[in-house]
Amino acid sequence: MRQTDLLSMLTAILTGFIFSILLVFVGRFFKGKLSILASIVPLGLFLYFFQFITPIANDEIITRSFEWIPSFGVDLGFKLDGLSLLFSLMITGIGFLVFAYTSSYLKGHEYLDRFYGYLSAFMGAMLGLVLSDNMITLFVFWELTSISSFFLIGFNNTNPASRKSAMTALGITGIGGLLLLASALLLNNITGTYSISEMLSMSEAIRGNEFYAVAVFLLFGAAFTKSAQFPFHFWLPGAMKAPTPVSTYLHSATMVKAGIYLLMRFTPVLGGENIWNYTLIIVGGITMLYSAIHTLFRTDLKGILAYSTISALGILVFLIGLGTEEAFLAAAVFIIVHALYKATLFLVTGIIDHQTHTRDITRLAGLNKIMLPVGIAGILAAISSAGIPPTIGFIGKELTYEATYHSDTIIIISMIAIVLTKILLLYAGFVAGIKPFTGKLPDEHQEVKAPDPIMWIPPVLLATLGLVFGIAPFLVEGALIKPVVTALGGNASEIHLALWHGFNTIFILSLITIGVGTALYFLLKPSExxxxxxxxxxxxxxxxxxxxxxxxxxxxxxxxxNFFQNGYLRNYISIIILFLVVIVGYIMIGNTRFVIDYNSLSKITVYEITTTLILIAGIFYTVFTESRLAAVAAMGVVGLSICLIFVFYSAPDLAMTQFSIDTLTVILFVLVLYKLPKYLKLSDYKTRVRDGVLSSIFGLIITVLALEVLSEPVSKQVGEFYAANSYVEAHGKNVVNVILVDFRGADTLIEISVLSIAAVGVFGLMKLRLKMRDRKRYADVSLDKENKEQ
Amino acid sequence: MRTTIILKTASNYLLPVLLVFSVFILLRGHYLPGGGFVGGLIASIAFILHSFANGLEKTKELLIVHPGFLLPVGLAISFMAGLAPVIFFDMPFMTGLWSHDTVAILGSVGSALFFDIGVYLVVNGVTLTIIFTISESA
Known part of the structure; x- marks a missing residue:
């Protein structure tokens, strides 16, 4: 492996991110006429990946690996095989067209640079996703696509509906991402590796493992949410709030296919078991039919396209579920077919929306008189979506039917479902691609102007490709289709794509589909x-x-x-104390000996008795006084009495500090209470009794705890060490202070940092409130002025 | 708040006396009860007493800078006292450094003293910031 190759792969993946970051600084250059230049990035990447077609077609697999977190087995492993190449080319190719299209679609938009930033970040994430060979890296890129999708769906962030859709999409796909991570961890547990290539060789062992089903369903969770399968499909129609280039790029051609990619990538690892196949067939089958039916009940062009996209994704899941070589071939072809025609239809819809300011299909007709090239693109795409020869769509549909027909499971139900779906999709394609361009132009659109060439060239190009690949299928056969089937574990040597398959059952079914679908289009008019x-x-x-x-x-x-955090300080304290009482009390009941060693206690002096009496008096006064200020002062008395006790037991440092703190606490209390009414019934009798009982129990527990500690033999080692070394090592005679500033100085450093943060917090909170009050006061003053002037 | 002329007059003399006392407590900390923490508290009590007697504005004028500025200054001094052995002597963080000769009044001077001065400033700054802010809004 050459070093330059190694770097170029990583660079290709990171280009999108780098460009995105660059846009933060140089974005303003891409807002005006130069915005089209942004499309050079995806074009360059497209050409880079294009050069891999020949080696991949010769069954080469290109892998690159960089160490990232070797201790966890996580590396930046990349693998380029047929499947990755197909997706990479789609991502960069359609990306290029979408980038160019956007420069005209959002011309002069205030945040065009931002839009390009999100788009290219998405492109980078998507490339990383399809090239990753490591499940953790795959997960990271997977989540990055969800996040960039969130920003793109919510691009019109002043619109509440758009924000809500963005949240829904992020929620659904984000949960899917977590399931992917769980699946990765589980598979790692089974195989001991995160590398997908290495898992490939352990396929048998994984399938035999008792946790196989769990891993599969976690993986399904990720794929179904991302690829909008029933019942997680609803985020996709919501995502249509995004600007149309986004819908084209993310929500039809690339990102929603990430789930499909995941299923295809893991087919050789996890596939082949009944649980894998049947789940996919059932979920895919329900999804494709359910959303195909939905297209009948939509009048918004993007709504129709969204549901037909979900339906197409359902078909792909269904095909992967069939699990035969024919099905893989059909899926590979259908991915190309769908990307080409659906991207075209979305771009066409975008043009219609941009020029006529409506996407309501009931108000659109005859636009071919204004924008003929767009009309041609729309009609070509509709034909390809309908599977009418000589487009590649026809080949795709024939292969799909063949794969379903030759599968050995529940053929009849599958056949009916797939044919019905195809009929409905044909209707949807016709409505989106043909209806706006036929018939009589309504009066309201007489003044509509033709779009920029930059806008109509991309859809025309894509639609033409659909036709060209249909007439000359060998163009994609060796280069793209065969390697994909190989990557899925099939034998690709027998594959031969052709338009004409002979007059057989499949062909008859095709005729029926086209006939019924066309009839449906003429009979059923979309309406409110x-x-x-x-x-x-x-x-x-x-x-x-x-x-x-x-x-x-x-x-x-x-x-x-609200129950635990109701904003009342007294409640918090009660809950904390109650919790402590319950936990500590529970432990102590079984373990306390209740033995007091009277010999170890010192004699009680007269000073101590006096101080204790004052202390008790202070407590009672605090509890029973009716004045807040008096209660605070009495609390001060309690605090000072405790200081005295510290002095008696030779802890002058502690006493000094406690003395100062107590003084300051009283001052603080007074400051806060000064503004409150002086006499007030603070709490009712019941609350006082409750609080009294609680605090008595707490006091009792602490007392018992303290006595219990006394009866334990105390290790004096630590104290002796400090006392012995205080002067020798730290040149200090006051052990307490030496501990604070030297032995445990780092603790003190952190403590004063915490104190500072607390002060800044108090300052911020209080000043913010002050400012708001000031603002209100000023507002009132100006109101008064206005009133007086009137 | 009405204040008596006695408190007002006394506080003018008490402020410098208390401040000197707080520095005294700070400096003796290494050998006798005291230290930066309690010294900082005493200093802030001195200023608060002054503000009670003469009003917050007068005290603020006296302080020149907002007490919040003491926080970064104090933190920096303490941190540098810990960092000095790392930078100059290639010893672990917070190693105590000591002068060979004793200084008059202070005795042996070491990095711990500067650390304590930092603590003194931070504690003073924190207390004054909190109490000034609250009394401004009350």
Missing amino acids: KLVAAAARYNAISPENILNLINKGFVQFSSFWT
């Missing part, structure tokens, strides 16, 4: 009535159920928090 009909079932939709759970969770946690 249909939207309303679907809305009736919202109450039982997964989104609604999740929202209810969410609400309950929030309610419970606010109840919980």
Whole structure:
């Protein structure tokens, strides 16, 4: 492995992040006319990955590894095989077109530089995701895509709906990411490695492990949330609040396919068991049909596209679940097909939205008179999505049908489901790609202007590619499709893509699909009535159920928090003391001997008795006085009595400090209480009794504890060490002070830091409140002025 | 708050006396009861007494800088006292350094004294910051 190769791979992955950071400083240059230059970054990356086509087609696998955290087995391991290459080319290729398209779509937008920053960070994360060979690295990039997606969905951050969608998407995909991490940890436990390549050779052992099913379902959790499978699909339609370039790039072509990528990547490791196959077939099957039906009840173009995207993702999951070589081939082709036509349709929708300011399909028709090239792109994409020859979509659909037809499990149900889905998707494609460009142009759109060439060239390019690959499938066959099938563990040598498969059952099914779908398109017109009909079932939709759970969770946690943290200091103290009483009391009941060694106690003197009496009097006065100030003063008496006791037992340092602290505490109390009413019934009888009992028990426990400590033989070693070394080592005769500034000086250093932080905290809190009050006062004054002037 | 003329007059004399006393407590700490912590507290009590008698504004004028500035200064002195052996003598953090000759009044001077001076300033700064802030808002 050459050193330059090693670096170039890492550089390629990090380019997106580096560019994103650079934009913080030089972003303003990319806001104006130069914004198109930003697309050089993905173009360069695309060309970089393009050069790997030949080696990959020759069954080479390129791996690069950098040590990161070797003690945990985490390294920056990268692997480029057919599967990674296909995704890398899609990410950078479509990325290039989207970057260019954006420069016109968001022309003059205040935060265009920010947008490019998020987009390129996403691109970097996505490249890292598909190239990672280490599960931990994979997880990190996985989460990074979720985070960049969050920023992009919430790009219009002044719109509450957009913010909410961003939160939902982050919540769902974030949970998925955590499941991925859990799965990684579990697989690491089974295999002892995080490297996916190494797991490959241990496939048998993993599948035989008792935790296999758990690992698989954790992985499914990650893939299903990211790829919007039922019942986690609802974040994707919400994500359509993002600007259309984002929907094109993240939410149809690349990021949502990360789940598919994950499933494909782990097919050779975990696949082949019934639990793997059937779960995928069932979940994918439900998803594809459920969301395909949903497209009938939408009038928003992006809504239709969102649901048809979910449906397409369902088809891919379903195909991976079938698990045959034919199915892998169909999936590989369908990924390309879908990326090409769906990205085109999204870009076309974006242009329509940008020019006419509406995405309501019922108000769109005849736009071909204004934007013919866009219309051509839309219609080509619709044909490819419908699977009509000679587009690559036709090949994809034929392969899908073939794979389903030849699978040995529940053929009839699968066949019906897939054909129905395809019929509905054909309808959705026609509505999105053909309807806006046929018929009579409505009066409201007569004045609409033609879009910039920078906007219409990308969709035309993508749509044309769909046609070219259909006519000449050999262009992608050897370069992309075969390596993917190899990466999935299939034998690719027999694969031969062609438009004409002969007149057989599959072809008849294709004809039926096209016929019924076209009929549906002409018979069923999208309308508000249909939207309303679907809305009736919202109450039982997964989104609604999740929202209810969410609400309950929030309610419970606010109840919980309010119960323990109600903002009353006395409550906090009560809870803390109660907790201590229960825990310490529980331990002490079994372990206390209640033996007091009277011989070890010193004689009681008259000074001590007097001081104690004053102390007790002070306590009673504190408790029973009706004046707050008197209570504070009495507390001071208690504190000073304790100081005296310290003096009696030869702890002058402690006494001095306690004396000063007590003085200051009284001052502080007085300052705070000065503004409060002087006489007030502070608390009712019941509360006082409760608090009295609690504090008596606490005092009792501390007393017993202290006596218990006395009866234990005390190790005097530490004290003797300090006493012996205080003068010799630290030149000090006052042991207490020497401990503070020398022996345990680091502790003191941290303590004074904490004190400083506390002071800054008090200062901040009080000053902030002052400022707000000032502001209010000034506001009142100015109001008064206005009133007087009137 | 109404204050008597006696307290007002007395506080003017008490402030310097108490401050000198607090420094005395600080310096004797290494051999006899006292030290930076309690010295800092006494110094802040001196200023608070002055503010009770003459009003907060007068005390603030006397202090020139906000007591909050004592925090970083004190922390820096303490930290540097700990860091000095590392920088100059390549010894572990917080190793005690001592002068060979004794200084008049203080006796042997060491890095611990500077550490204690830092503690003195921080404690004084913390107490005054908290009490001044609260009494301003009360």
